[in-house]
Amino acid sequence: MASLLLVIAEERRGVIKRHTWEALAFARALADQTGAETAVTLLSNVVPDGFTDLAGHGADLLLPVVHPGLAPYTAEAHAGTLAPLIRETASAVVVLAGSAQGRDLAPRLAARLDAPLVMGALDARFTDGLFTAVRAVYGGKALAEVALSGTPAVVTIPPGLFPAARAQGKGRVQQVSVADPAPMVQILERIADPGGRVPLADAETIVAGGRGTGGNFAPIEELADLLGAAVGASRAAVDEGWRSHADQVGQTGAAVSPRLYVACAISGAVQHLAGIQNARCVVAVNTNPDAPVFKKASFGVQEDYREFLPALCAEIKKHKEA
Ligand SMILES: Cc1cc2nc3c(=O)[nH]c(=O)nc-3n(C[C@H](O)[C@H](O)[C@H](O)COP(=O)(O)OP(=O)(O)OC[C@H]3O[C@@H](n4cnc5c(N)ncnc54)[C@H](O)[C@@H]3O)c2cc1C
Known part of the structure; x- marks a missing residue:
């Protein structure tokens, strides 16, 4: 035993x-x-x-x-x-x-x-x-x-x-003494994310965008800033060159476990959902009522993300000011 x-x-x-x-x-x-x-x-x-x-x-x-x-x-x-x-x-x-x-x-x-x-x-x-x-x-x-x-x-x-x-x-x-680990590789410099965002793996909140954004991540960034969240992306968005691979969520990207995951214009392919299976609460924003992401979502919003996110941000700002 x-x-x-x-x-x-x-x-x-x-x-x-x-x-x-x-x-x-x-x-x-x-x-x-x-x-x-x-x-x-x-x-x-x-x-x-x-x-x-x-x-x-x-x-x-x-x-x-x-x-x-x-x-x-x-x-x-x-x-x-x-x-x-x-x-x-x-x-x-x-x-x-x-x-x-x-x-x-x-x-x-x-x-x-x-x-x-x-x-x-x-x-x-x-x-x-x-x-x-x-x-x-x-x-x-x-x-x-x-x-x-x-x-x-x-x-x-x-x-x-x-x-x-x-x-x-x-x-x-109990202190442990060890031999010199003599690493063959040395880290010379760490370069912080210029956006200063939390890494996906540590993030408690993630706002992610997919192919349906057409590369317009501005509403996603705005919501992420307000929530202190990380920005994620589907592989399609990464393949299009709109986001770096470090932002990719899914089977061939990061597996994440946030409390809140907001999926915007992401259809919910099985390979994407594999990366968010440990998210506590998933909010899906998608214009297509048949998008598979709605089956995984705790809350589904059938709206254009370009209209819904700014409206949501305005409400959050009002709430913060009050
Ligand atoms: C081996 C393998 C590994 C893979 N690994 C990954 C992975 O790690 N991560 C990953 O994400 N994918 C992965 N994929 C790809 C995956 O199969 C899908 O192709 C990809 O996830 C689709 O990305 P998407 O949802 O952004 O795009 P789409 O499937 O094209 O979906 C776009 C969605 O946006 C919606 N939409 C369009 N306009 C708007 C609007 N204005 N407002 C709101 N909604 C809108 C549409 O209704 C649609 O549902 C992998 C595939 C394979 C074969």
């Missing part, structure tokens, strides 16, 4: 990312079923403020790993440092957020450890000692239950699906 469930934390500029709390909530719930302990490890050049607060979210063991070669993140340095730590701690399950970093790191870790991997677990439990996870298949049309034989099981969870939870863990802190 599982003894230690290890969460790989993420930080950016000394702040722990919200995905870490979510991954810990997932691990804590699993640990409570089995009597296992949870541990959180964080690899960086400093221990961020708030790391020990993870005890208040269910961490029994905190394993900070500090080395100048571990920040900023590179897959090679992190995977090379984590693999021996995971072996030493005899972790039964390794939990990562399904963020860009987690999705980059998880397969590398699994390969180094010769361990089974499940990406995007929607649920998990132990069945007869085997780690069993549920994941979406066929673009979200079906769910598959997969039992992983081999230890540790490496698992990523979709961002936004498991809300951070308060739970008191033991919170023992």
Whole structure:
């Protein structure tokens, strides 16, 4: 039976990312079923403020790993440092957020450890000692239950699906010393998004546009600015060159988990819907009443987005001013 469930934390500029709390909530719930302990490890050049607060979210063991070669993140340095730590701690399950970093790191870790991997677990439990996870298949049309034989099981969870939870863990802190990770790749400069928007993976609200916009994203940008949202796009909009690939949502773009997803002039092809299956609330704005996106939407607006969005923005502004 599982003894230690290890969460790989993420930080950016000394702040722990919200995905870490979510991954810990997932691990804590699993640990409570089995009597296992949870541990959180964080690899960086400093221990961020708030790391020990993870005890208040269910961490029994905190394993900070500090080395100048571990920040900023590179897959090679992190995977090379984590693999021996995971072996030493005899972790039964390794939990990562399904963020860009987690999705980059998880397969590398699994390969180094010769361990089974499940990406995007929607649920998990132990069945007869085997780690069993549920994941979406066929673009979200079906769910598959997969039992992983081999230890540790490496698992990523979709961002936004498991809300951070308060739970008191033991919170023992144990510094981990590691060898120089000697990364072969160095990040020389990070160039921020000139629009200054939240990345899609972190966004709580996304306003997205499709081919039906004809490339006119101005109403979408305006609503996104008002809501502090990220801007997404269908593949058709990206293929037309109206948005960059970084904005693409769907099977071959980003899988997102916002609280609110506003799909404007997007028909709702299965490959697009695959990327928003974990969105809490979908609002579809489309002139065609038969557009498949309406089947996925919590709220459907059969309107021209060029008329509906400015009217909505005007109402939001009035509400903000009041
Ligand atoms: C292997 C593979 C992978 C793919 N991966 C992805 C992916 O990751 N993401 C993705 O999005 N697609 C993906 N696709 C493409 C996908 O199949 C669709 O072609 C694409 O999603 C269609 O984009 P769309 O909804 O913007 O365009 P369309 O299907 O052309 O829909 C445009 C919609 O806009 C509506 N409309 C037009 N004018 C207005 C208006 N003024 N106001 C309101 N509504 C209006 C129309 O009624 C229509 O419903 C993939 C396809 C394949 C084969």
